[in-house]
Amino acid sequence: MSNRSDIAVEVVDLGKKYGAVNALNAVSFSIESGQYYALLGPSGGGKTTLLRLIGGFIQPTAGQVFLHGQDVSHLPPNKRPTSMVFQSYALFPHMNVARNVAYGLKLRKVPRNEINDKVDWMLSMVGLEGYNARMPHELSGGQQQRVQLARSLVLDADILLLDEPLAALDAKLRKDMCLELKRIQEKVGITFIHVTHNQEEALTVADRIAIIADGDLIEQGSARDIYETPQKRFTAEFIGDNNLVDGIVAGASGERVTVDLDYAKVEVAAPGATAAAGDAVSFSVRSELLRVIDPAQADNGAWQAVPATYLETIYLGLTTSHLMRLPDGREIVARVMSDEPADTSLEAGQPVTVGWQTDRARLHVS
Amino acid sequence: MGENGIQKWVFYIPVIFFVLFFAAPIVLTIVFSFFERTQFWMEPGFTLFAYENFFTSARAENYVFSMLHSAAAVVVSFIIGFPIAVFVRRRVAKAAQHRVILLFILPFMISELVRVFAMRPVLGRNGVVNNFLIDIGIINEPITVILFSPLGVVIGDVMSFLPFMIFAGFLAMEAVQNYVFEVCDDLGAGPVSLFGDIIVPLAAPGIFAGSVFIFVNSMGVALVPTLLGGPGAVNAGLIANQAIVALDFPLAMAISTIMILTLVLLLYIGHRLFDLTKVLEPIS
Numbered sequence: 001m002s003n004r005s006d007i008a009v010e011v012v013d014l015g016k017k018y019g020a021v022n023a024l025n026a027v028s029f030s031i032e033s034g035q036y037y038a039l040l041g042p043s044g045g046g047k048t049t050l051l052r053l054i055g056g057f058i059q060p061t062a063g064q065v066f067l068h069g070q071d072v073s074h075l076p077p078n079k080r081p082t083s084m085v086f087q088s089y090a091l092f093p094h095m096n097v098a099r100n101v102a103y104g105l106k107l108r109k110v111p112r113n114e115i116n117d118k119v120d121w122m123l124s125m126v127g128l129e130g131y132n133a134r135m136p137h138e139l140s141g142g143q144q145q146r147v148q149l150a151r152s153l154v155l156d157a158d159i160l161l162l163d164e165p166l167a168a169l170d171a172k173l174r175k176d177m178c179l180e181l182k183r184i185q186e187k188v189g190i191t192f193i194h195v196t197h198n199q200e201e202a203l204t205v206a207d208r209i210a211i212i213a214d215g216d217l218i219e220q221g222s223a224r225d226i227y228e229t230p231q232k233r234f235t236a237e238f239i240g241d242n243n244l245v246d247g248i249v250a251g252a253s254g255e256r257v258t259v260d261l262d263y264a265k266v267e268v269a270a271p272g273a274t275a276a277a278g279d280a281v282s283f284s285v286r287s288e289l290l291r292v293i294d295p296a297q298a299d300n301g302a303w304q305a306v307p308a309t310y311l312e313t314i315y316l317g318l319t320t321s322h323l324m325r326l327p328d329g330r331e332i333v334a335r336v337m338s339d340e341p342a343d344t345s346l347e348a349g350q351p352v353t354v355g356w357q358t359d360r361a362r363l364h365v366s
Numbered sequence: 367m368g369e370n371g372i373q374k375w376v377f378y379i380p381v382i383f384f385v386l387f388f389a390a391p392i393v394l395t396i397v398f399s400f401f402e403r404t405q406f407w408m409e410p411g412f413t414l415f416a417y418e419n420f421f422t423s424a425r426a427e428n429y430v431f432s433m434l435h436s437a438a439a440v441v442v443s444f445i446i447g448f449p450i451a452v453f454v455r456r457r458v459a460k461a462a463q464h465r466v467i468l469l470f471i472l473p474f475m476i477s478e479l480v481r482v483f484a485m486r487p488v489l490g491r492n493g494v495v496n497n498f499l500i501d502i503g504i505i506n507e508p509i510t511v512i513l514f515s516p517l518g519v520v521i522g523d524v525m526s527f528l529p530f531m532i533f534a535g536f537l538a539m540e541a542v543q544n545y546v547f548e549v550c551d552d553l554g555a556g557p558v559s560l561f562g563d564i565i566v567p568l569a570a571p572g573i574f575a576g577s578v579f580i581f582v583n584s585m586g587v588a589l590v591p592t593l594l595g596g597p598g599a600v601n602a603g604l605i606a607n608q609a610i611v612a613l614d615f616p617l618a619m620a621i622s623t624i625m626i627l628t629l630v631l632l633l634y635i636g637h638r639l640f641d642l643t644k645v646l647e648p649i650s
């Protein structure tokens with residue numbers, strides 16, 4: 001049993017239906033106190049629904065939400081130890097920065113001089129010292145989101161909910177704000193739950209990531225686990241730049257299974273996986289781990305190889321992608337650093353052998 | 367070319383229309399107010415007699431009362447009409463909002479004369495209101511203060527011009543983004559704080575616009591006090607009307623000029639407070 005007080009958020013069989021449509025199916029998971037947790041997934045997958053259920057903006061049709069061990073499933077947002085940062089620049093347009101940040105404190109009847117001190121402190125925390133008198137329309141998008149952040153943090157909520165907070169910012173600013181969010185979270189030490197559809201954003205900010213799609217929690221893990229060893233086929237497809245290959249299990253021996261691809265048989269590491277002969281499975285290899293190799297290289301069992309037809313080279317700046325086609329028609333990509341010495345003799349239509357180190361492929365049974 | 371010429375005229379026509387039928391009459395009104403009165407018309411000259419006549423008679427007093435009645439109509443319209451606007455914006459499904467607001471346009475489609483006149487059997491001595499109150503035993507004698515009285519005029523003004531407050535209020539509320547309400551939920555703003563700190567300030571330009579419409583009409587439309595007013599229960603429009611009936615045209619023009627100045631002053635104050643250019647632009 002984990003200590004309940006260390007668990008900031010626990011969600012049990014939480015579900016939300018809109019009429020006959022399931023926005024969220026019985027999802028269960030928990031988040032430790034002080035974690036930066038990202039809910040990552042495609043649009044319409046239910047991640048915002050999940051966040052809003054945790055915040056109390058919508059009511060669940062099934063299941064419960066516990067915050068610090070207390071059942072808050074049917075409490076309104078202001079009765080929960082959460083605070084929300086919205087996707088749009090959700091500032092009060094008629095109040096200046098200081099009044100926006102102060103408003104929640106004013107509602108709590110905090111003495112005026114205490115409010116002023118807290119507002120100043122929080123504005124310096126988000127890097128907006130001296131912006132007190134600015135109006136929202138005088139601020140850039142990034143600055144407006146900082147003010148929103150300050151407005152939420154100043155209330156001493158210990159779970160901050162961020163609903164696509166950076167979606168409206170341009171790419172460069174989003175990157176900077178990611179690091180800024182991470183820095184602020186580490187400084188204040190409270191739990192952040194951050195909804196995003198941008199994997200780079202999630203990987204940058206989060207300690208742990210949950211993949212949410214089609215109303216289900218697909219899988220969760222540390223940012224590194226999710227990127228390097230995704231368990232589910234969906235995760236491998238969604239995160240990173242993975243090559244997915246489907247086949248049938250031909251046999252299992254120890255920690256490895258043999259997957260029959262019709263045009264080749266390959267061995268895939270399967271630690272603890274329950275795949276029996278005849279099962280339809282897939283495996284994935286990150287594009288940066290795929291190489292055009294000499295067929296002889298695969299002979300010792302450390303490498304696996306399949307035949308392919310070379311299609312084209314795509315220069316992407318930092319990396320160069322080599323596009324190839326497998327015999328079953330699926331396209332795969334091998335990505336190498338552009339300044340790596342490369343075989344420039346590859347031509348479109350040329351038969352090649354594509355390989356990867358055996359332990360780099362990840363088996364997905366679902 | 368020809369089409370260019372036509373396009374040009376399409377834009378000039380309203381300009382000409384407004385110069386001819388709005389600007390010119392206003393200028394003439396002001397000019398005529400300084401003319402000398404004759405027995406049946408007036409003759410060119412410059413005299414402040416009409417203004418002197420206005421300010422030294424009971425008319426000035428009535429004019430001030432008219433402003434007070436109109437202000438009362440504005441306040442009552444705000445109390446009744448603005449919550450309707452807020453309610454429709456907040457509680458009615460998005461797709462149905464405009465239809466619900468349309469319901470409040472329908473009374474406008476009935477002639478104002480008919481609408482206002484139809485209130486007499488309701489408000490009168492033996493009217494619906496009095497009979498009801500006597501029947502349920504709240505009063506013994508009919509109340510006479512609700513018809514042919516300042517109160518009757520205020521009720522009539524509210525009935526006639528309430529839709530202005532609902533429209534303007536709804537348009538202003540429509541421009542208030544949904545997130546504003548969610549943030550307030552999150553911060554724990556109760557209904558009073560939400561209304562006073564957030565909704566009214568954000569809708570202020572719209573509320574002011576609706577208020578000006580109601581105030582100006584309550585001041586100027588002579589029909590309401592003609593049908594529902596009585597001794598001392600007149601408005602500026604009716605005072606000017608009476609001057610015309612008495613063939614004192616410079617006086618009627620002077621009263622109109624004073625009304626125009628009152629309105630301009632009001633708009634100036636409103637503009638300084640709320641920046642009226644924002645009335646038609648969504649708050650961002």
